[in-house]
Amino acid sequence: MEKNNYEIHKKTLPLIPLRGISIFPFMVIHFDVGREKSINALEKAMLDESSILLCTQIDPKIDNPKEEDFYSVGTISKVKQMLKLPGGNTRVLVEGLSRGKVIKILKEEPFIEAEAEEYIYDPLEIKKDKTMEAAIRLIMADLDEYISLNNKISPEVFMAVSDIEDPGRLVDIIASYLVFKIEDNQRLLETFDFYERLETLHGILNEEIELLRIEDKIDQRVKKQMNKVQKEYYLKEQMKAIQRELGQDAESEEEIEEYREKIKEFHMDKDIEERLLKEVDRLNQMSPNSPEIGMLRTYLDWIIELPWNLESTANIDIKRSREILDEDHFGLEDVKERILEFIALKKLTSTMKGPILCLVGPPGVGKTSIAKSISKALDRNFVRMSLGGVRDEAEIRGHRRTYIGSMPGRIIDSMKKAGTKNPVFLFDEIDKVSSDYRGDPASALLEVLDPEQNVDFTDHFLEVPLDLSKVFFVTTANTIGSIPAPLLDRMEVIRISGYTEEEKIQIALRYLLPKQIKEHGLEEKNVQISKDLIKDIVSFYTREAGVRNLEREIASIIRKAAKRIVEEEIDVVRINRGNLSNYLGAPRFRYDLVEKENQIGVATGLAWTEVGGETLSIEVNIVKGTGKIQLTGKLGDVMKESAMAAISYIRANASMLHIEADFYKDMDIHIHVPEGAIPKDGPSAGVTMATAVISALSNSPVNKDVAMTGEITLRGRVLPVGGIKEKVLAAHRMGIGKILIPYENKRDLEEVSEKVKKKIDFKFMKNINEVLDEALIKGNEKYENN
Template identity: 70%
Template sequence: MNIDPYKVNHRDMPLIPLRGITVFPYMVVHFDVGREKSINALEKAMIDDSLVFLCSQKDAKIDEPNIEDFYHIGTVSKIKQMLKLPGGSIRVLVEGLNRGQISSIKEEESYFSAEIEELTYDWEELQIDKKTEAAMRLVVEDFEEYITLSNRVSPDLLFTVSEIEDPGRLADVIASYIYLKPEDDQKILEAFDFYERLELLHSLLQEEIEILKIEEKINQRVKKQITKVQKEYYLKEQIKAIQNELGEEDEIVEEVEEYKKKIEETKMPKEVKEKALKEVERLYKLSPNSAEVGVIRTYLDWIVELPWNVETKDKVNIKKARDILNNDHYGLDDVKERILEFIAIRKLKSNMKGPILCLVGPPGVGKTSIAKSIAKSLNRNFVRMSLGGVRDEAEIRGHRRTYVGAMPGRIISLIKKSGSNNPVFLFDEIDKLSSDFRGDPASALLEVLDPEQNNTFTDHFLEVPFDLSKVMFITTANTTSTIPEPLLDRMEVIRIPGYTEEEKLNIAMKYLLPKQLKEHGLKEENLSISEHAMRDIINNYTREAGVRNLERNIANICRKAAKKIVEDDVSNVRVTLGNLENYLGIPKYRHDIAGEKHEIGVATGLAWTAFGGEILSIEVNCMKGTGKLQLTGQLGDVMKESAMAGISYIRANSGKLGVDENFYKEMDIHIHVPEGAIPKDGPSAGITMATAVISALTNKPISKNVAMTGEITLRGRVLPIGGLKEKVLAAHRAGIEKIIVPWENKKDLEEIPDKVKRKIEFVLVKEMEEVLLHALIEVEDKNENN
């Protein structure tokens, strides 16, 4: 150890280990002494010369330290004052004199005593070099910056410190005023060389200054936040005071707290929750008389009442679902199978996106009731929105809150009404949508009916996304022709054809009659309708593909039966074919039947209508004239074009067909389709009209037992048509025995009931020549009558 310029004095004196404190030379400090050995050492020092050696413990937690538990370099100090405190401890005031190092320790029983090498020097005799002087200046500058950043040291102290010329004393005084770790204090105490001591202090001061700067940044930021909070608190208190004077404070505070409670209880997405809480804060700050308050209240009511996280659990029991569908509906096997497929997939994959089904079929076939049965079989809630005549986009997406009386769209409204985020949602009559200057609702539905997009459906009123991906959307339509292509592309179309007579009979006897009996307060024993009477109702009192009018007629019979039971005091009414007219009057409709004889120029065609299939009698007369073609019977453009195509085919093949090649110049042709009050259109009567014309031109009769359907081309090819099932059923009802069908419609024959197939012969044709082969009767057979 280099002790130059120190002088060494050997002294024996009491020793006190200090906990958590370091005493430097020239430092005046007070501390409390409570340990017995330390108190005895103080008393011994006071008896002798008031000198005591103070050193720091390595670990402040040790209560009874031994020689190894404290540092051996410390400070020789003079006791200036002692004060006994309650509890036996002593508060002592000491002044640090010089550094000292323990040479040896005599551990007395009552206190520590040590031989100390006390180090002293005369600073006036020191030669201070430039390096040391530079270090002194740096330390003073550091101390000045430290004082500026810290509020622990009085600024007046800087003047006192700057007057010190002794480098050792300068370092010790500054070290005694700054907050350092005990280990760093000990390092300074053990630095005997003045320059090393100043350099070490400079390094420690720089670290402390850096920490103080960071503290200041944090403090300023926190202070700014606190100031903002205090400002807001002050303003809120002012608002509360005003509201309190008006008697409104309690009501608003209670309302705001209630909204906050509901928002916390509703498990909504984070984005929605933040938006809702922001609106609550706006409500709190606004004056109760502001018009905006009502808008915010309405908005918050909608937000907290929507089923953000409420989901009904699907029943994935296929057998039970099949039973429900079969009990609710007769037939419709394709639709039922598609629903059962969906349920099966739900069992395998619970997070499957809801499908978009489009049920297409004529009125009254049960499209809406199928959707209800689907909801029932899945254990889901059911909601229905009718789109017929909807022409305002806001009906779908809602109004923005800037409008007076703004409300969410019907979709969000019905989701709220359903009480769950995964209902079966029915869009009824989607083909009846229209648009005007208020927007295009069909375009607004594009997002709703797209499983890839509807998980972020945003209503204009809510302005936050709502997940519709779990909803099972079902749409209904009478035809797909009026549905926009982009919208139709998003849906899986399931076609529901009209019911056959047998299906209608089963539906009437198993479903409609029991339902109407119950609604009219009748029991099964009160009213019975025979099967023959029910068939007559189906054929002669209704003309429809569905069963809506059939149900009305059954209800009509129930009312009359109820009246008879009450008025005539009878217990049973039986409706038969013989007395049916007494209840429903004379038949309203007649169904065409096959001709009674083979005729020239009269062909039987098949037509599809919204009410099912019908047979169509097409008549042709050929007269001498100038080649005019006349078409009557309310025919549409497509049907007229089919007739012209047929005439062109006949002209091109006149030789092959046995027709006078100048017929188009010398004969007038009149094509008429009876029941002229009913508009008729479509290409499927092409081969029928061509056959009738050829029959009239060649004087060959057409078989009374043959009906036909198909589109004709100029080359005589027969093209496929639609609605074959309904057309075949109409032919069967009329007693037709043979039907000529385009070859490409072969696949559609699978839809025809087996009972009908067994009674009708189907002839599949590709060319017009094949049609004539089966339709025309040779001249020698023309007198045959059946």
């Protein structure tokens, strides 16, 4: 501290710690004293006619302060007057004389006594240069602005200090008039250099001025808001009074106005807008007690919550879309290409209507997840509606408003949830829609899924058309056989036949295994599963076209691994071929030929089901009898007819087939398809049945490595059948090396992957003789085909 302008005198003085106030030199102030030590100090000062040192407490909450609890620099003051108050307190009037600094505390009882330095200066000896003059002017300007912003300070304060030339006294008097924080007051007290004290006061005043400006802004804003609120309140009260006289409610009026504004914002066709506004006017004119008012409010609420003109606007990027589809799904190239075609066309034109894709395939091949990937690739909202078991047409079109409790259909409800007029909309299990006395939902879907009609789909509840032409509709089905022809005609069918073994392995490694590890609270390092192990799970524990059961088996392994990690307190569980049975039990299926050896009267056929392709062993037994034909295995009418057609062909061509011509007289033929509890039907078993019967009658073995499909005519021609891809995949799963298919089905092999076609020898048949050449073991003495 600069002390060159001061005379320093050492004094022994009583000391009073002040709580919450600061006293400056030249300041006259009164305050109340209640602590016994402080009263004793005052009495000592009055008795000796001496001064007293007043120092401010650092923490005003302390009742019995020690030396470290108050500031060492304070003000030496003269006690001018003492007055005893009721309750034991004393009011004292003091005048600040000079700054004082505590050197040491001499005693603390019965009052605090300190040895202090008193700092006295002569104002005439202060050297005032231009810098100090400038600082004084700044202080006066600050004070003027402070007073103008703070209406609690009288303008006379400025006049009272304007004539003071002593910079030290100027600062002290200004500080005594203004209300600063204790810390700021103490900074001024502890600043002995006069110029520095001016600078310190300038900084404090600037901070206070800034705060006062902010306070003034807040105050003005609040007053303005209050005035506005008061005005609005007054007007609303008047409006309520008028509405009460008219029998109306203010809240209802606000609601009516909101309906009007929302409807106008949608920019509908003029006739539709007028119709809806009439409904709003009807609501406004209705009595609050009308039973119809609730229904009308519900109707208008639905209207304003639908996305009439709100669309998802995304930056279409076909490369990004391809990456998303490849990341979410392995294989399924046909589906991905069709989706990418739509995205590419959407980038070129905005007028193209949304397509209606129908993904047909067995369960578990990823039909639903493909729809979700489409929404992600297009950056659109996604909604799903399951149609399984839907019987009531009202679920599609909604109820008419004449019924109590009527509601819109699930189409409108889903569009409301979507929030935009161009979402990706999934109709799941469209082949499971049925009908009864409540209507035909499939027929109701015609308007929704027809690109030419859905531009103005009308729900019975809304009674105004909603544009669905920009919706990307996706439907899923296990089979198209149960979908009505008019509905099927509106959709573009994309078949998802199933996955090959290699595709299942890749799907398991890329998607299913990481997903299950994460869902079970583990990390990939905790469970070690090799690719070969996944292959074994696919081959010996699942027999499906999709991957749903495969995911269940993987989840079972991960659960057991998690249990081991918790119970045995280990970090890693290794699962290999040696211990796989500990997790999944014994193998459930075999991955080899249906038949282990060449057998007489047993042929392997290929069948299509809703859950994918399957292999079937058709067995024929010949016994002496009276020419009866017995069919077992819970066969449908079509398969029974195929068997009868095959036997008719054999009887007509017995000599060519080296079969006794009168076999039908003294031989009983029993045709059996195993797994008899499962219904089987379809026009694709004729060739297999004929081969098995001819093998049994001619005593010729059937090649175990051959599977076949196709229908036979009475003339021996082989007719084409459906489901070739599914059947090929089923044969591939069983390790069959040769497949016989109708010649006209040759084009269907384009859908089969090259990896599968390389492992199987395909033969294309036009008649049954070509089938027998490939299927029956040649060189047998009883069978030589001409």
